[in-house]
Structures are given as structure tokens and as C-alpha cells.
Amino acid sequence: MYSRGTSGLSTYSRPEKKPSKNQRVKVWCRVRPTANFDTEHIELVPDGKSVNVHQKKESAKGVVNNQILDWSFRLDGIFHNASQDHVFDTVAADIVTSALDGYNGTMMCYGQTGAGKTFTITGATESYKQRGILPRSISQLFREIEERPEYSITVRVSYLEIYNESMVDLLATLPEAINQENGGSMSVAENQYGVYVKGLSCHLTQNEEEALNYLFEGETNRAIAAHSLNAQSSRSHCIFTLYIETRSRVQSNARYTVSKLNFVDLAGSERLSKTKSDGKTQQEAMYINKSLTFLEQVIVALADRRREHIPFRQSKLTHCLKDSIGGNCNTLLIANIWGEKQQLEESVSTLRFATRMMCVASEPSMNEIIDPVVQCKRLEKEIQHLKHELAMHDTLTNRSHITYDTLSEQQRYEIRQQVRRYLEGHLDEIDIINLRQVQGVFDSFKDIYVQMEKDVEERLSQKFTLIDRTDPAAIAAAQQSGLPVTDDGLLVGETDGRKEKEKETKKGKLSRQDTKSPTGGKSVSSPSHSAKGEREVKSPHPSVDRTREEDAATPASSLGGPKTDRTARASTPPSRTTAFDIFKSEKGTELNRILVENKDILASNKKTYTDLARGINHNKIEIDQCRMKLEKLKEERESNGTQYNEEGDIIISEEEFMEVKRLKELKSKYKTDYDNLKNLKAKVQYCQRLVDNCRQKLIQEFDKWYSESFLSQTEDGTTTTSMAAGHGIRPGVLPPFNPNTVPEDEQEKFDRLQMELLMNNPDSAAFFNAQHRTQRRKTYEAAMMQPQPSYRRSPGTPTISIRNRPPNMLQISQ
Numbered sequence: 001m002y003s004r005g006t007s008g009l010s011t012y013s014r015p016e017k018k019p020s021k022n023q024r025v026k027v028w029c030r031v032r033p034t035a036n037f038d039t040e041h042i043e044l045v046p047d048g049k050s051v052n053v054h055q056k057k058e059s060a061k062g063v064v065n066n067q068i069l070d071w072s073f074r075l076d077g078i079f080h081n082a083s084q085d086h087v088f089d090t091v092a093a094d095i096v097t098s099a100l101d102g103y104n105g106t107m108m109c110y111g112q113t114g115a116g117k118t119f120t121i122t123g124a125t126e127s128y129k130q131r132g133i134l135p136r137s138i139s140q141l142f143r144e145i146e147e148r149p150e151y152s153i154t155v156r157v158s159y160l161e162i163y164n165e166s167m168v169d170l171l172a173t174l175p176e177a178i179n180q181e182n183g184g185s186m187s188v189a190e191n192q193y194g195v196y197v198k199g200l201s202c203h204l205t206q207n208e209e210e211a212l213n214y215l216f217e218g219e220t221n222r223a224i225a226a227h228s229l230n231a232q233s234s235r236s237h238c239i240f241t242l243y244i245e246t247r248s249r250v251q252s253n254a255r256y257t258v259s260k261l262n263f264v265d266l267a268g269s270e271r272l273s274k275t276k277s278d279g280k281t282q283q284e285a286m287y288i289n290k291s292l293t294f295l296e297q298v299i300v301a302l303a304d305r306r307r308e309h310i311p312f313r314q315s316k317l318t319h320c321l322k323d324s325i326g327g328n329c330n331t332l333l334i335a336n337i338w339g340e341k342q343q344l345e346e347s348v349s350t351l352r353f354a355t356r357m358m359c360v361a362s363e364p365s366m367n368e369i370i371d372p373v374v375q376c377k378r379l380e381k382e383i384q385h386l387k388h389e390l391a392m393h394d395t396l397t398n399r400s401h402i403t404y405d406t407l408s409e410q411q412r413y414e415i416r417q418q419v420r421r422y423l424e425g426h427l428d429e430i431d432i433i434n435l436r437q438v439q440g441v442f443d444s445f446k447d448i449y450v451q452m453e454k455d456v457e458e459r460l461s462q463k464f465t466l467i468d469r470t471d472p473a474a475i476a477a478a479q480q481s482g483l484p485v486t487d488d489g490l491l492v493g494e495t496d497g498r499k500e501k502e503k504e505t506k507k508g509k510l511s512r513q514d515t516k517s518p519t520g521g522k523s524v525s526s527p528s529h530s531a532k533g534e535r536e537v538k539s540p541h542p543s544v545d546r547t548r549e550e551d552a553a554t555p556a557s558s559l560g561g562p563k564t565d566r567t568a569r570a571s572t573p574p575s576r577t578t579a580f581d582i583f584k585s586e587k588g589t590e591l592n593r594i595l596v597e598n599k600d601i602l603a604s605n606k607k608t609y610t611d612l613a614r615g616i617n618h619n620k621i622e623i624d625q626c627r628m629k630l631e632k633l634k635e636e637r638e639s640n641g642t643q644y645n646e647e648g649d650i651i652i653s654e655e656e657f658m659e660v661k662r663l664k665e666l667k668s669k670y671k672t673d674y675d676n677l678k679n680l681k682a683k684v685q686y687c688q689r690l691v692d693n694c695r696q697k698l699i700q701e702f703d704k705w706y707s708e709s710f711l712s713q714t715e716d717g718t719t720t721t722s723m724a725a726g727h728g729i730r731p732g733v734l735p736p737f738n739p740n741t742v743p744e745d746e747q748e749k750f751d752r753l754q755m756e757l758l759m760n761n762p763d764s765a766a767f768f769n770a771q772h773r774t775q776r777r778k779t780y781e782a783a784m785m786q787p788q789p790s791y792r793r794s795p796g797t798p799t800i801s802i803r804n805r806p807p808n809m810l811q812i813s814q
């Protein structure tokens with residue numbers, strides 16, 4: 001850290017609390033060896049960590065100036081006359097190892113031109129011994145990868161140059177470079193894993209040699225650019241990055257680590273005045289100065305823990321380094337100074353930058369990623385495993401009837417029936433043995449509740465105009481127009497309620513079900529009746545009155561038989577299941593009888609088929625056993641020496657003879673049975689078709705009957721509401737059968753059956769597929785029989801949206 005000289009003033013704000021050594025960026029100083037080391041002004045303290053700089057007052061700045069003259073900088077260490085390998089071992093080796101463990105690392109050199117930044121990062125290209133941190137890191141990385149055979153580690157490299165605020169891909173010349181996709185344009189972007197440069201090519205490297213080749217390729221491109229664009233070197237910032245991904249080979253784990261290792265060679269930091277440049281060089285110097293100033297501002301902001309905003313986006317350099325300075329990253333800064341008298345001011349400036357960097361907190365953390373695909377597979381496996389364990393436990397505790405799979409349509413139907421019976425008071429308890437069923441019961445309650453609410457609403461909407469109770473404007477408008485509004489703002493305007501009531505009394509109950517609405521009594525009686533005594537308000541929609549009149553004029557047996565007159569409907573249509581039962585018992589009796597009979601025949605034929613298939617399988621097993629036995633007997637006979645009779649025929653033992661005879665009989669039986677099976681298959685398929693046709697016909701008839709009896713039509717003749725509305729289909733037309741909509745457990749059941757029976761009869765597979773499809777069709781049709789969300793409104797009656805309702809409850813139309 002730096003301290004003020006006796007006469008100087010500190011110019012930057014300090015952090016509230018200095019981070020401890022282990023929680024901040026590491027900063028070292030490297031002094032370029034020189035014969036003219038300015039021992040008069042630069043004092044390297046023997047502790048190996050401190051530098052004291054003593055400046056002389058500049059007379060040019062006048063007699064009174066606040067120039068700081070004495071500086072004392074304390075860093076993490078100072079390299080003076082240090083060899084390249086010493087530098088690497090001391091500050092870089094650990095960062096490389098950590099990168100393999102999933103920690104990001106950044107090694108950065110800062111200092112004036114010629115102070116030794118490139119020498120420190122890349123080293124002297126002409127000497128292997130003088131190679132810098134970067135090639136040494138590459139060597140160590142691949143050496144350590146070889147020492148970790150239990151991990152699959154991939155390494156990629158990229159090499160970016162930032163020159164005058166534009167980004168250049170130093171590896172773009174390689175054939176496999178991919179930045180053509182962006183037409184060569186690059187930009188800094190961020191995702192959940194950090195910052196990256198869009199359009200920068202990234203190259204997979206298998207070994208040290210390949211990685212070094214990429215480095216040299218980039219260096220060559222940098223040199224070419226240096227000649228064509230700028231005469232001096234280091235007019236640009238360069239970032240060489242190694243991207244490392246480490247996955248365990250031993251554990252099929254969803255977790256793996258990723259890390260980035262950045263080597264940043266910054267442009268020379270000398271001041272503009274000192275460069276004495278003009279034209280293009282001056283512009284370059286301005287860009288460099290600007291970006292280094294922004295870098296310094298970022299460092300100052302990062303060092304100040306009270307600062308919430310860090311201005312990373314001010315320059316390409318700082319934006320690129322957003323996740324590479326401090327934070328969760330192992331960061332190292334090497335401040336390169338040139339210890340000559342002429343460079344004193346630059347050295348102080350570099351060291352000041354270095355001490356600021358020491359205030360930047362850094363708490364390295366591992367970048368662990370969970371692969372969602374692998375994680376899903378693992379969890380699926382675990383669920384399967386737990387299910388097995390539960391099944392075993394249930395077997396032991398005699399609870400083997402419990403399943404933990406998703407409820408099938410059939411199970412859901414049964415639960416719904418139980419809930420209905422429970423609500424009607426015919427059942428004391430609902431049979432629940434697992435959590436899924438609890439959920440199923442709640443779902444059923446919800447369905448019934450929603451249906452009841454809808455029915456009530458529908459009945460109310462025939463009598464009243466409904467407005468949104470949360471809309472004060474609508475309520476105010478209704479009140480202004482003199483219409484009565486209930487306390488909760490639900491109802492406005494009664495339409496001849498008294499007359500209606502009389503008619504309803506005469507009619508009696510219209511519907512056999514769903515009339516026990518918990519809210520029905522309140523909604524219908526209280527608001528309207530309170531208003532009724534004072535005034536009678538005509539419905540603003542005559543069609544409402546007309547429809548009710550027509551309804552009332554019709555005899556009330558709503559379900560006794562279908563009415564072709566649509567106005568003769570009950571006020572609430574029965575659920576589809578109930579209606580289907582009624583239809584079967586009253587209208588479609590004959591068709592249903594045929595269906596039942598056909599189903600019985602089909603079931604009997606299927607049973608015969610199944611038994612026969614089992615017999616064939618058994619027969620096949622016996623044939624195989626017999627063959628094996630014969631093979632064995634033949635081997636025995638041959639080992640004892642085969643004997644022949646006078647005609648030259650082989651003499652076989654009694655046992656072998658009996659086995660040959662048995663094999664013949666078995667084969668003959670197999671053939672006969674197999675032929676019978678084929679015939680039976682055709683028969684079953686035929687019966688199946690009959691049953692399907694019958695069922696189809698029954699459903700069509702039912703749909704027709706149901707829509708004629710209970711569903712409304714709009715003035716243009718189209719049916720607006722049907723029990724199939726929830727499925728988006730027209731009433732009276734069964735939607736095309738889609739096997740994919742049938743629950744998967746049915747599929748599994750049939751697959752199992754098929755596997756069990758058809759081990760040796762592949763010919764029969766086609767039949768079972770057909771049978772399977774039929775079964776799935778049945779399940780689908782059963783599902784279609786369940787009550788679906790529906791509502792009905794009289795033609796011309798405006799419906800007004802009521803908020804906070806499930807979306808399928810009301811359609812908005814005026």
C-alpha cells in the first residue's frame with residue numbers, strides 16, 4: 001500500500017476496510033535489469049516487498065506546490081534480477097493448478113513501454129530458458145492434465161488484441177476460425193457463465209505443442225499488425241485465454257468445472273506528453289491512455305466497497321476483463337518498472353497503480369456447473385430407485401397394492417366418483433392410500449367447485465347483467481343508471497324477477513344435478529329480492545326474457561328425453577358422464593346392448609387367443625429342450641462310436657428314439673396351434689372392429705342427442721358451447737383418435753403383455769399393436785366422457801368478464 005510523503009496529499013478514496021492478504025488481488029513488482037539503476041532515488045527495501053522512491057522537487061512547478069516527494073510502496077513482493085522460472089514458480093504456478101480445479105485466473109502486466117511486460121508474459125522468443133509465464137503455464141497445464149487421468153479435461157484457446165478500441169482476433173487467420181459467422185465483427189457479451197467476446201475464435205487444443213502453436217500464430221499476427229499499423233510495439237492490449245473444462249471420468253456426475261486463465265499484456269502506460277508523438281501515434285497514445293485510465297477507474301471503484309457501480313463498460317478492455325479482475329478470480333498483477341532515473345515518474349505512476357490494485361478484493365470460488373441433461377437422467381434414475389425401494393418396503397409391510405406412479409385416467413375417474421358420492425352424502429369416507437390420491441381428491445373438489453360456480457354464474461347471467469365487482473367505474477355507471485347493485489357489486493338489474501320466480505316454482509327442478517350450488521341461493525335471491533320490492537327493472541336484453549319464457553313454456557323433464565327444440569333445455573346441462581348413463585339406459589339401449597354383447601365375445605376370443613399363445617410359447621420351450629437333449633444324446637453316441645445296421649442306418653438308443661418321436665409330435669402340435677392362432681387373430685381383429693364401430697356409433701349418437709338436448713346455438717346457427725369445448729372441438733364429432741394423448745401407463749401395460757406372450761411369435765406382434773391401439777382408444781374415449789369445463793349462455797345475452805377467474809370460465813363478447 002502506499003503512504004503519503006510528508007508534504008503530499010492522498011488523491012483517491014480508500015476502501016472502508018482493507019481486504020486481507022488472502023482475499024485480494026496479488027501484486028508484485030518486477031524491476032527490469034539495467035546498468036543505470038537509479039539507486040539515488042529508488043530504494044529496494046531488504047524485506048523484499050517494499051520500494052521507497054524519493055523524488056526531487058520540480059522547479060518548473062513553482063515554489064509552492066503540493067507535489068509528493070517521498071513514496072513508500074509495499075507490495076506482495078519484488079522481483080529484482082529474478083529469473084523467468086523463479087517468477088513463474090513464485091506467482092503463477094498455483095494459479096495454473098487452481099484453474100484445473102475450476103478457479104478463474106488472470107495474470108496481468110502493467111507498466112511503461114520497455115519495462116518488460118511482454119518479456120514477463122511471453123518471454124524472449126529466441127531463448128527457451130527465457131520463456132515467460134504464458135508458455136510455462138501451458139507446459140504445466142498439460143503436464144498436470146496427464147497427471148489427472150481420472151478427469152476428462154478439454155482446453156481451448158483464444159487470442160484477442162484491442163487496438164484503438166477495436167478488437168482483433170489474432171487467431172482469425174487459422175482455417176478453423178469461426179468468426180466468419182459474424183462477418184468478422186466482434187463485441188463483448190455476457191451470459192450466466194461470465195463475459196465473452198462474440199465472434200472471437202476459440203480453438204480446441206489437445207496438447208502443449210498445439211497450444212504453443214496458437215500462441216506463436218497470434219504473436220506472428222501481432223507482429224505483422226505492428227509493422228503495418230504502428231511502428232512501435234505494445235501499442236495494443238493483448239489477452240491470451242485458456243478455457244478449461246474438467247469433468248470426472250469416474251463419477252457419472254452432472255457437475256463439472258469450467259475456468260478461464262487470462263494472460264493480459266497491457267499496452268505501455270507512459271503519459272502522452274512523454275511519448276512526444278503526433279498524428280497516428282498520438283491517436284494511439286490517446287486510446288491507450290484512455291483505456292488505462294478507465295482501467296484505473298475500475299480498479300479504484302472495485303477497491304472502494306461502498307461503490308455499487310463499477311464502470312466496466314467504459315472501454316473494451318475493462319468490459320472484457322469484467323470477470324477477470326478480483327471477484328471470484330485468482331488475480332495477479334505484475335507491475336513492471338524500469339529503474340532508471342529518466343523513468344522515475346513512470347515508475348511512481350506504475351507503483352501507485354499497483355498499490356491501488358492491492359485494495360481490490362478477490363475471493364476465488366470454483367465455477368461448478370450442473371449439466372441439466374445429466375442431472376435429469378440422474379434424478380430419473382434416483383426416482384426409479386426410490387420407487388423400487390418403496391415397492392420393496394410396501395411388500396414387506398403388506399402394502400403392495402400401493403403404487404407411486406401418476407394416476408391413470410381410470411384412477412382419476414374413480415376418485416372423482418368417490419368425491420361426488422361423498423358430497424352427495426352417499427359415502428362416509430374417501431379411500432386414500434397415497435399422496436397422489438390426496439392431490440387427485442383436491443383436484444376433483446376443485447373441478448366440482450368450478451363447475452358449480454360456473455353454473456350459478458350462468459343462471460345469474462340469464463337473469464341479470466353481471467359486472468366486474470372489482471371495477472368501481474362499472475359499479476358507479478350501473479348505479480347512475482338507476483340499476484340496483486348488490487353489496488359486492490355482483491348483480492345489476494333484475495329482469496322481471498318475480499315473474500321468473502313464479503315460472504320456476506311451477507317448473508320445479510329443471511336439472512337432476514348440480515342444483516345444490518353453495519352460492520346459488522344467495523346470488524339468486526338476496527340481491528334481486530331486495531330490489532324487487534322497490535322496483536322492477538326490465539332487462540336491457542330482451543332476448544334473455546324471451547329465452548326464459550320459452551324455457552318455462554316447455555315441460556320440465558330435462559333429461560327424460562332429448563328435445564329437438566333447443567329452447568327446451570334444462571337451465572343447467574347435466575355432466576357428460578351422467579348424460580351418457582341416461583342416454584344408454586333410455587335412448588341408445590339397443591346399440592349399447594349390441595356393444596356389450598360384442599365386447600363379451602371379443603373378450604372371450606381374446607382370452608382364447610392369450611391361452612393359445614401361452615400354450616405355443618410353452619410348446620416352443622419344450623421343443624428347444626428336446627432338441628438340446630437330442631444334441632446331447634448324439635454327442636454321447638458319437639463319442640462311444642456310431643453303430644450301423646445291415647442297411648447302413650445309424651443305430652440309436654431307445655431314449656434317443658423316444659426323444660425324436662416326441663420332437664416330431666411337439667413340432668406338429670406347434671404348427672397346428674400356430675395356424676389356429678393365426679385364424680384366431682383374424683377373428684379377434686374382426687370382433688375388435690365390430691366393437692370399435694359399435695362404440696363409435698354409440699358415441700356419435702350420444703353426441704348428437706346431447707347437443708340437440710342441451711347445447712345452445714348462436715343466431716348464425718353455430719353451436720357456441722359444448723362439453724367438448726375444453727378440447728377445442730365441435731360437439732357431436734369425436735375428435736380424431738390420437739394415441740399420444742392416452743396415458744403412458746396403458747402403453748407400458750400392453751408392452752409388457754406383448755413381451756410376455758410374444759417371445760417366440762413375432763408374427764403376432766402386429767395383432768397386439770392393433771389391440772394396444774384399440775385399448776388406448778378406449779382409454780381416450782373414457783377420458784372424453786369426463787365432464788369438461790363448459791358454460792352456456794342465451795343468444796344475445798352479453799357476457800361481461802369477471803376478473804380473478806380461471807380463463808376458461810367466461811368468454812368476453814358484447
Ligand SMILES: Nc1ncnc2c1ncn2[C@@H]1O[C@H](COP(=O)(O)OP(=O)(O)OP(=O)(O)O)[C@@H](O)[C@H]1O
Pocket residue numbers: 031032033111112113114115116117118119120124233234266267268336
Ligand atoms: N527482466 C528482464 N530480464 C531481461 N531482459 C528484459 C527484462 N525485462 C525486459 N527485458 C528486455 O527489455 C526489452 C523490452 O522488454 P519488453 O518488450 O518486454 O517490454 P514491454 O514492457 O513489453 O514493452 P512494450 O510495451 O513496448 O511492449 C526486451 O528486449 C526484453 O528482452
